[in-house]
Amino acid sequence: MTESVIDIEEVRKRYRGGVEALRGVSLKVPKGQIFGLLGPNGAGKSTLVKILLSIVRATECRGEMLGKPVGDKATLARVGYLPEHARFPEYLKGEEVIRYVAGLSGVPRADAIKRSGELLEVVGMKDWANRRMGSYSKGMKQRIGLAQALVNDPEIVFLDEPTDGVDPKGRLEMRAVLKMMKEQGRTVFINSHLLGELEMICDSVAIMDQGKIVRQGTIADLTEKTRHYEIRVQEALGNMLLEKLKPHGVECQGELLTMYQQDAGRVQPVIDILRADGVTITSMSEARQSLEELFMETVGSHGPGAAMPPKIKQKENV
Amino acid sequence: MRQILTIFSDSYRLLKAKKLFWVALSFSIMIALLYASIGIGENGISVLFGAYSLDGEDYQMSPMLAKFLYLMVFTDYMVPYWLGLFAIVLALISVCSVFPNFLEGGAIDVAVSKPISRVTLFFAKYVSSLLFVAIQVFVFCLIVFIAFGVRMESWNLGIFWAVPLIVFVFSMIYSVAVLMAVWTKSTLLSLFMALLVWGMSWAIHGIESLTYRAAYTAAAQGVAINYATGESEVLDEPQEANQSLVNIHRGIKMAGIPLPKTRDTTYFLNKLIKIEGKDLTQKSAFYAEAEDSYNLDMQDSVEDYENRHSVGYTIGTSLAFEAVMLSLACFIFVKRDY
Numbered sequence: 001m002t003e004s005v006i007d008i009e010e011v012r013k014r015y016r017g018g019v020e021a022l023r024g025v026s027l028k029v030p031k032g033q034i035f036g037l038l039g040p041n042g043a044g045k046s047t048l049v050k051i052l053l054s055i056v057r058a059t060e061c062r063g064e065m066l067g068k069p070v071g072d073k074a075t076l077a078r079v080g081y082l083p084e085h086a087r088f089p090e091y092l093k094g095e096e097v098i099r100y101v102a103g104l105s106g107v108p109r110a111d112a113i114k115r116s117g118e119l120l121e122v123v124g125m126k127d128w129a130n131r132r133m134g135s136y137s138k139g140m141k142q143r144i145g146l147a148q149a150l151v152n153d154p155e156i157v158f159l160d161e162p163t164d165g166v167d168p169k170g171r172l173e174m175r176a177v178l179k180m181m182k183e184q185g186r187t188v189f190i191n192s193h194l195l196g197e198l199e200m201i202c203d204s205v206a207i208m209d210q211g212k213i214v215r216q217g218t219i220a221d222l223t224e225k226t227r228h229y230e231i232r233v234q235e236a237l238g239n240m241l242l243e244k245l246k247p248h249g250v251e252c253q254g255e256l257l258t259m260y261q262q263d264a265g266r267v268q269p270v271i272d273i274l275r276a277d278g279v280t281i282t283s284m285s286e287a288r289q290s291l292e293e294l295f296m297e298t299v300g301s302h303g304p305g306a307a308m309p310p311k312i313k314q315k316e317n318v
Numbered sequence: 319m320r321q322i323l324t325i326f327s328d329s330y331r332l333l334k335a336k337k338l339f340w341v342a343l344s345f346s347i348m349i350a351l352l353y354a355s356i357g358i359g360e361n362g363i364s365v366l367f368g369a370y371s372l373d374g375e376d377y378q379m380s381p382m383l384a385k386f387l388y389l390m391v392f393t394d395y396m397v398p399y400w401l402g403l404f405a406i407v408l409a410l411i412s413v414c415s416v417f418p419n420f421l422e423g424g425a426i427d428v429a430v431s432k433p434i435s436r437v438t439l440f441f442a443k444y445v446s447s448l449l450f451v452a453i454q455v456f457v458f459c460l461i462v463f464i465a466f467g468v469r470m471e472s473w474n475l476g477i478f479w480a481v482p483l484i485v486f487v488f489s490m491i492y493s494v495a496v497l498m499a500v501w502t503k504s505t506l507l508s509l510f511m512a513l514l515v516w517g518m519s520w521a522i523h524g525i526e527s528l529t530y531r532a533a534y535t536a537a538a539q540g541v542a543i544n545y546a547t548g549e550s551e552v553l554d555e556p557q558e559a560n561q562s563l564v565n566i567h568r569g570i571k572m573a574g575i576p577l578p579k580t581r582d583t584t585y586f587l588n589k590l591i592k593i594e595g596k597d598l599t600q601k602s603a604f605y606a607e608a609e610d611s612y613n614l615d616m617q618d619s620v621e622d623y624e625n626r627h628s629v630g631y632t633i634g635t636s637l638a639f640e641a642v643m644l645s646l647a648c649f650i651f652v653k654r655d656y
Contacts (some may be wrong), residue, residue, distance in 0.1 A: 015655075027406070052430035056655040077433040087424035089328070091335035102430040103324025 002030040005050065005156050005187045008070060012223045013047050013056065021047045022058070023211035029156075029204075035197040038291075039208035041300050044192045046084060046199030048208070049158050053081055078104055080154035084161045084191070086145040092132035094125055094144045097133060098151050105152035119147035124173060124182070138165035143144075146177060157181060160191045174202055197312060199291040207298045210314060215298055219291060226289035229267045231257040234280040241277055243273065247271060255282075322442045323435040327388055329446035332416070339450060342408040349400050356466035358388045383594050385470050386604040391631060392462055392477070393587050401484045402584045407513075409450045409488055410495065414509040416447050417499035425656045436652040440481055444496055444644065447635045449655055451488040455481045476591035479509040482607055490578035490636055491516045493643035499648045525568045527581075532565035538619035578639045582632040585624065 013022040021044045029035045039045045050056035061070050068075040077294055088097045095116050102112035120126045123143040133141060136141050142165055159178075163171045173292035181188050192198055198205060198296055199219060206216040215222055232257050237245075242252055248270050251258045259267055264286070274281060289297070333339050362373030362380060379387070402640035420426060422444060423600070429439060457482050467473040494515045498508035503531040535544065537557040543550040596603050602617040 026629070049426070050656070053427075057429050073432075073433050073435060076431060080426065081431045083424050083427040085424040086428065087422055088428075089332065089419075089425075092328075093331055096331065100328055100430075101428060102323060103327070104321055104429060104434060106320050106433055108320070241521050253352075 004028045004067050005031045006063075008052075008061065008065075008227040010053060010060060010062055011048065011058055011070075012060040013044070013051060014059045017280070021211055025208070025211070025213055027206060027213055029189060031185060031187055032182065034182050034190065034201050035204040036187065036202035036205040037208060038193070038195065038295055039077040039195075039203055040196065043124045043208040043299075044211040045208055046160060049081075049189070049191055053079065053158065057280070066120065071112065071272050072172075075300075077152060080149035080152060082145045082149040082157075082159045082162055084140075084164065086135050086141070088141065088144065088148070091132060093130050093132055094136065094147075095120060095129040097144055098148045102151040107152050115151050115153070116147070118173060119150055122150075122177060123147045131262075139167055139170045142166050143170070143174075146174065148303055150181070154186065156187045156189060158189045158191075159195070162190060163192070163197060164195060170305055171197065179252050195290075195292045195295055205291070207295060209299045215294075222294055223288040224262070226294070227262045228258055228260045229264070230283075230287050231259070231267075231270070231274070231281060232283040233257065234282055237279065239275070241279070244273055321432070321437065324450070325439070325442040326403075326446045329416075329443070329449055333453070333467045334410050336450075337435050338408055338412045339454075340406055342412075342454055342488045343457065346400070346405060346454050347461065349396065349462035350458045350465075353392065353396055353462055356388070356391060357469060358384045358391075359469075360384060368471050380468075382593060383471060383604050385466075385596065386601075388466060388470060389474070389477075389591055389593065389598060390509070392480075393591065394467075396458075397460070397480055397484070397580070397587055398584050401458060401480065402487060402580070404520070405454055405458075405490050406451065406491065408482070409454065410491060410509060410512055413447045413450050413492065414499070414507040414512070417443070417496055418503050418505045418508065421500065421503050423656070430656060437648060440648045440651045442624055442642075446494075447492065448489055452481060452485050455484045472593075473592070474591065479590040480587055483583055485591075486538055486633075487578075487580045487583050490580065490583075490640050493640045494648070495648075497643045497647040500654075514625065515577070516580065518556050519574070519580060522570065522574040522577060523579065523581050527623075528569055529563060529567040531628060533559050533567045534626075535619050538622065575635055576639060578636045579632045580636075582627050583636060586626070586629060586632065589629070 002231070002260075005164060006058075008028075011022050011027075011298055012020070014020045017089050022293065032120050035049070037045050046286060047056055049099070051058045051061060052065055052070060054073065054076065058070070065068055065072075066075050066078055069226070092100060097118040098119060099112045102115065103109075107115070113208040117126075120129045123146050125140065128136070128140060129277065136144070146159070146162065148235075149159065160179075161175055167172060178188055178190075179278060180288045182203075190198065190202070202219060204216070204218045206224070208214065236254050237252060237257075244251075245252070245257070248266070249259055249261065250270055251260075255271070271281070271284075355365060355367045357368065357371075358379075360378060362371055362377035366373035383574040420429070430436060441567045454477075459478050463474070463477045466477065471571050495512035498511045500502070502508070532543075540556055541550055542552040542553050542557050543560070545562075591598050593604075599621060601621055605617055
């Protein structure tokens with residue numbers, strides 16, 4: 001059984017005014033994985049992360065992070081965090097920001113100096129380490145943000161929209177850093193709306209909608225049910241042939257034949273029919289729903305930006 | 319401890335990055351050097367390192383009176399007007415943005431997600447912000463200490479009492495700014511409210527001191543006032559205090575109890591600095607050799623006026639005010655979701 005670094009149940013958050021941001025979130029994050037939390041704006045992703053990091057207090061929360069109850073301050077020494085729209089003091093130099101966060105995390109001074117040097121190199125900021133934050137571009141600030149999240153040698157790193165404002169080259173480098181973190185045995189918890197990016201790096205994901213986790217699992221598991229086979233032929237098929245293929249569940253759109261089958265064995269008779277009729281097959285492949293398609297299917301018609309948390313019905317004044 | 323030191327070190331860096339800090343420090347040094355240029359001795363008084371001097375029989379005085387007058391320039395002019403007013407206003411303008419900036423989204427998240435309690439974080443940030451004033455006043459006092467030592471050949475460490483006293487005065491006003499900052503996250507509003515409370519306190523205590531003087535000091539000095547005609551005359555004998563004025567004074571004093579006592583706190587410097595065992599509030603002792611009996615009588619009533627509030631009352635009520643402000647601010651800071 002896979003060990004979980006985060007195991008929470010029935011996490012609820014009700015803000016003043018009755019807005020319910022989280023409506024009973026249960027989640028398990030396996031150790032050593034890159035885990036992605038997806039959801040439209042207002043789904044409660046950031047609130048959930050902030051509850052895990054003691055930034056926001058849960059109305060109700062059961063569960064543990066790194067084997068300790070959520071909210072345990074000492075556990076936070078083993079956690080790294082890069083918030084969305086991170087702001088670091090403009091009067092500090094890049095290196096000083098990393099050491100400042102190390103100090104707040106309780107990292108001894110000598111270790112902080114050593115680690116900050118190493119991390120500046122990892123995020124490609126060594127040459128700019130002695131410039132003030134105020135002189136950095138957004139992408140450079142984000143790199144420093146990533147470095148400070150790692151300065152306490154954390155077991156879990158929470159990254160809220162880490163590629164926000166980062167150029168394509170920077171994103172590529174950031175993906176490499178995330179993979180490096182995973183290789184080092186860290187668990188990486190990413191909040192992002194860049195589904196394509198997450199699909200490339202995440203081992204497992206959870207989709208949040210309206211304050212609840214609506215799907216969770218590895219990307220392969222989540223898209224398993226949508227696995228199908230696509231056969232491309234040189235020319236569009238005639239009606240006679242299409243009639244022969246219908247009982248096998250083949251859908252045809254021009255030169256593309258689609259079979260919603262998870263068993264490759266069931267595709268073989270279709271190939272036999274096509275070959276017997278002298279049809280030229282140009283390609284055949286296994287296909288699955290993309291993370292984006294899965295996401296859109298899950299969050300449904302309201303989509304990103306449209307999901308406002310429901311309001312609790314207020315008790316009527318007598 | 320490592321976390322607290324980190325917050326202090328960050329505040330020091332912030333301080334260094336603020337231009338206003340360097341401007342205020344430059345002014346402080348200039349004013350302290352101006353003080354150092356004053357010479358008060360047995361043969362007279364000189365300013366600007368002897369460029370202008372007043373000497374002759376009228377200006378001759380005992381070494382003890384010279385020391386007293388030299389320190390009085392510091393305690394009665396430099397401390398209340400420069401350190402206790404202008405330097406504090408400059409400091410307030412500089413550090414008012416510390417908490418609102420700290421509370422901005424994306425900044426506070428990092429700090430509160432670390433293994434440090436919010437109470438410790440709040441107080442470390444608050445206390446470290448007081449560095450602005452502490453450094454200014456320390457540098458000022460150091461120059462005054464050296465100037466006094468060199469000129470009077472007496473090294474009076476009591477001068478350094480100005481550092482905790484002025485920092486305490488600043489901390490009272492700053493506590494209002496901090497409460498407003500954690501409540502509203504607005505720099506402007508916190509600065510405005512701090513100045514407003516300070517101004518209110520200054521006005522109420524100013525009126526209190528005026529009514530005290532009218533009710534008690536003037537009567538003790540034999541000043542008889544006819545409130546119907548507005549005429550006054552100075553009599554040989556002390557007069558009975560006017561009951562209406564006494565009641566007015568009592569009412570105003572009551573209104574001022576919950577407010578911070580900034581003026582009175584800086585005045586305590588006079589009690590803490592001593593010359594040959596006598597503190598600076600004992601003016602009559604210093605004037606005794608030179609002044610006539612009338613003036614000594616006047617000094618007695620002035621001393622009564624200046625010492626009308628006990629240390630316990632002034633410091634106690636001020637501390638209570640600051641404790642209430644900080645407790646409320648800390649409560650909001652700790653309970654808030656960021």
